[in-house]
């Protein structure tokens with residue numbers, strides 16, 4: 001049977017050319033107030049037989065596949081034994097397999113012991129995409145992330161201890177005009193404390209279906225949300241880069257289509273170069289992505 005995906009199907013931009021196997025449907029957490037990705041789905045783990053059938057079909061049509069992404073929203077939440085069986089099946093199906101990646105929530109990472117994560121790493125899981133969003137306790141609470149800065153650091157530490165690469169995302173504009181400095185400073189502190197392998201920025205956009213809930217939680221906390229404009233977002237990028245000083249190299253990207261100012265480099269080495277680009281953009285260099293080309 002050909003693979004039939006349960007739509008919508010989301011994957012990180014860097015997985016666009018890779019094989020996608022749906023191990024779960026939806027997001028087991030599904031409470032972050034800014035996120036509308038899986039609102040149309042009820043979370044469930046797919047039966048292992050169905051996952052194996054997809055792998056077997058993919059092996060027949062794409063035996064040379066080298067990279068696999070396990071969807072949907074946080075397939076890392078699956079029991080370790082189930083993930084282990086999926087990884088074994090992938091290794092057997094694709095002799096050239098180099099990378100298996102997955103979205104993971106901080107809750108899912110912290111629910112597994114380092115021994116379990118190490119076992120998954122040894123069986124071929126290489127990369128976890130982690131939505132950090134912010135290092136600010138105030139912002140994490142307002143967006144109902146289900147994590148604090150401490151539990152986020154614990155999740156990053158555990159992944160690194162297990163030998164897993166982590167691709168972390170933070171969302172520019174997430175604190176609005178009133179919390180932006182705390183949002184950025186605390187995010188830089190978090191990255192400096194426990195650096196991921198990759199750090200990407202997104203720029204906040206809200207779908208209509210989640211905007212009211214998002215706004216309501218900021219208002220209830222006494223800081224009604226006010227959107228950042230491009231100048232505010234660039235100020236956030238500048239402050240973040242100025243404060244980032246990770247103890248190990250971090251590959252930094254602001255090139256997701258949601259960002260108004262695309263940037264790419266390795267920190268801390270490229271920090272001055274990236275800050276110079278920001279200064280040039282502020283002085284009028286044509287570096288900003290046109291509004292019509294921005295999106296999620």
Ligand code: SF4
Pocket residue numbers: 027028029030031032035036037038073074105131
């Ligand atoms: S954990 Fe990720 S996929 Fe799930 S609701 Fe939050 S942002 Fe969305």
